[in-house]
Amino acid sequence: MLGAHGRMGRTVCEAVDAAPDLELVARLDAGDDVASLTSDAVDVAVDFTVPGATEANVHALVDAGIHAVVGTTGWTDESRTSVREHLGRAGGDVGVLLAPNFGLSAVLAMRFAAQAARYFESVEVIELHHPEKVDAPSGTARHTAAAIAAARAEAGLGAAPDATEAGWDARGADVDGVRVHAVRLRGLVAHEEILLGNPGEQLVIRQDSFDRASFMPGVLLGIREVVRRPGLTVGLENVLELG
Numbered sequence: 001m002l003g004a005h006g007r008m009g010r011t012v013c014e015a016v017d018a019a020p021d022l023e024l025v026a027r028l029d030a031g032d033d034v035a036s037l038t039s040d041a042v043d044v045a046v047d048f049t050v051p052g053a054t055e056a057n058v059h060a061l062v063d064a065g066i067h068a069v070v071g072t073t074g075w076t077d078e079s080r081t082s083v084r085e086h087l088g089r090a091g092g093d094v095g096v097l098l099a100p101n102f103g104l105s106a107v108l109a110m111r112f113a114a115q116a117a118r119y120f121e122s123v124e125v126i127e128l129h130h131p132e133k134v135d136a137p138s139g140t141a142r143h144t145a146a147a148i149a150a151a152r153a154e155a156g157l158g159a160a161p162d163a164t165e166a167g168w169d170a171r172g173a174d175v176d177g178v179r180v181h182a183v184r185l186r187g188l189v190a191h192e193e194i195l196l197g198n199p200g201e202q203l204v205i206r207q208d209s210f211d212r213a214s215f216m217p218g219v220l221l222g223i224r225e226v227v228r229r230p231g232l233t234v235g236l237e238n239v240l241e242l243g
């Protein structure tokens with residue numbers, strides 16, 4: 001476990017300890033050397049660290065021939081391409097699963113939003129999180145917006161209507177042309193709303209992770225499945241075979 005002392009790391013350690021078919025063999029955190037891990041001792045590494053560390057961790061794991069399940073956010077198209085190329089050069093059977101959200105409710109909300117996107121003129125995403133979160137917008141919201149944008153483009157939809165003039169600064173981030181708003185509030189864990197609007201109607205898709213336990217079935221599934229999936233897989237929806 002990389003990031004073993006963190007909020008997610010502690011929860012994953014407990015979940016792996018409780019799983020009869022899995023054995024927790026190493027707990028690393030900031031300051032520990034990922035390159036000290038070897039494929040003799042470790043089959044799969046799980047990374048819930050920080051955006052500034054995760055990419056280097058994954059490259060070190062690929063070098064060591066260790067499969068990786070990665071929940072840490074902050075990945076860019078370039079960093080994913082770099083890992084894909086590294087895996088290609090390595091030429092073995094190492095699998096890397098990058099999933100911005102391991103919660104079933106979040107994965108389904110993203111899927112439903114992408115399905116609905118083609119039918120609505122307007123769409124905006126609101127993500128709501130605990131105030132310790134260091135990145136904004138969330139990886140989930142970025143993944144959601146990218147899927148919505150792809151569905152809208154495929155359907156031939158243009159930009160959502162928005163008369164806001166340049167210079168006003170409260171319209172959220174632009175992720176692939178979709179507006180994304182980030183709320184940080186004490187008491188929250190991880191939540192997302194997708195608002196879709198047409199003249200006279202609105203569809204709201206909302207998911208709530210009230211507890212980090214919600215991510216554990218997905219993480220354990222990822223650990224069991226990544227060893228059978230060489231190369232880079234992005235999104236738990238592909239492991240769940242939602243398409």
Ligand SMILES: NC(=O)C1=CN([C@@H]2O[C@H](COP(=O)(O)OP(=O)(O)OC[C@H]3O[C@@H](n4cnc5c(N)ncnc54)[C@H](OP(=O)(O)O)[C@@H]3O)[C@@H](O)[C@H]2O)C=CC1
Nearest residue numbers: 003005006007008029030048049053071072073100101102
């Ligand atoms: N995909 C998903 O389903 C989910 C993803 N996340 C994401 O997971 C990440 C972690 O979240 P969370 O657990 O809340 O964060 P925390 O800050 O609680 O935990 C991160 C841990 O990683 C440690 N760390 C920092 N650098 C390294 C490094 N180079 N090697 C090993 N460990 C390191 C930190 O140590 P220190 O504090 O000393 O810096 C800390 O203990 C975030 O990116 C978050 O967005 C969160 C929940 C679900």
Ligand SMILES: O=C(O)C1=N[C@H](C(=O)O)C[C@H](O)C1
Nearest residue numbers: 073100101133138139140190
């Ligand atoms: O930092 C968090 O807590 C979470 N991060 C992930 C994200 O950025 O999407 C997943 C989930 O929202 C919790």
